Amino acid sequence: GQSLEQPSEVTAVEGAIVQINCTYQTSGFYGLSWYQQHDGGAPTFLSYNALDGLEETGRFSSFLSRSDSYGYLLLQELQMKDSASYFCAVSDGGFKTIFGAGTRLFVKA
């Protein structure tokens, strides 16, 4: 079967660093994406990794290890507005995207 595992909830304080992990098991793999979704809003794209290593975009970084079927999203200098759900998603090569169940991030003052 195909599955993505990520924690259901994470809580952190403003200004801190938080890491959201994602492990996947899919029949095919082209890359790992991350999306952010605020309550009542639509998912918005954050990052994409096709190769092993770290990709940095401002306060957000994403990491991939293909050999471990593992990736993570790193959020630095947390702000209250970062409170949202974060989804990892795998492109399985068949032009299909499979989304994880999402991690709800709570940022506290």
Place this chain on the structure above:
Amino acid sequence: DAGVIQSPRHEVTEMGQEVTLRCKPISGHDYLFWYRQTMMRGLELLIYFNNNVPIDDSGMPEDRFSAKMPNASFSTLKIQPSEPRDSAVYFCASSGQGLAIGDEQYFGPGTRLTVT
């Protein structure tokens, strides 16, 4: 560009009625996706099109669901007859180059469907 446009934003209907959701993708995008999001099942891909042609509809839950893309700027998702378990937020998304090379998907604001 205005982004992906969906209508209606909210739809409340009675069981057995036909529901039609509409989507206008970003101009120039070749791929269009329909997703359904519920608390229980998360974000599920229902169907996607490439250049107006349906490529994979394996996520369409039942024959009651159908989707069309008559031209590059318009797509519909129809549910007939609707059932209470179809209540969800339906998102349309478009992409310029397709998933295989990691092109990001741009999501519309969604249609919140409630079937009573």
